[in-house]
Amino acid sequence: MRRNIKLRVKNLVKKYNTTDPYKICQKLGIIVIYEDLGIVKGFCKSTMGMKIIMINSVFSTFAQKIILAHELGHAILHSDYDTAFMKDHFLNYSDILENEANKFAAELLINAYDNDNIEYCDYYCDEVSTDEFDRELLNRLREFRFSNKYLNI
Template sequence: MKSIKRKVDELIKKYKTNDPYQIAKLKNIEIQHADLGNTLGFYFHDSRIKFININNNLPAEMQRFVCAHELGHAILHPRSNTPFLKKNTFFSIDKIEVEANTFAVELLLLDEAIYEYRDSNLSMYEACEMHGTPRELSHLKKI
């Protein structure tokens, strides 16, 4: 399997954006927002239709991250119906959850942004937060 970073780079190049909503739309993945209680979001497919479900009670920045994470499942694990993404999933050692988190971090936190901050006093945690990525996942960014 290609590296996740390479897959993300190819997607950004092909679609000329790193916006997970735009990429999902261009890939014909339906995005639905609903009150999901304690669940952040989830991905599933039915026949050939793919769906990303996002909790509409989350702040917009977290909804964007959840969209990126679930888009990762749609691209990396297209035949899987993923379990619900909950906040503790950020710390999951489950392979597909780590891969989806890595996908989301690579999609939202571009290398150019990291290079832009290299001569500043910003930490990787702060750079992640500035780009809508939970700081707990900063270790997943490959430079």
């Protein structure tokens, strides 16, 4: 189930001329809805041929963008699978899907930076937000972007 996520993101960015997950969703016809989802950060579902991404409105705008990029990854990478069936019947399948969606979000959101300059991302992390949850999300995103973690599946 290995995918060249980096290439998929690169082609998507080239096609739509943006790394903004909001704009990409709009161009793909994916509906994005914001609601208080309790402890759930977000999810993606298909209903009657339409893709819908739900984002928890209680999170910061910064966190919502990362969550949206992650859910967009599910919408693009996993739309042709019965993920509910696979999660229930295959050990660690959920981890595989989540790792792929995390890698997709990392490639999309950190794509514009110099790939070899990790120090720039450290600086960027310091400048973006002082919120601890936001910084944790960005650091996890950096980890996925600059490692091959998702390949250990």
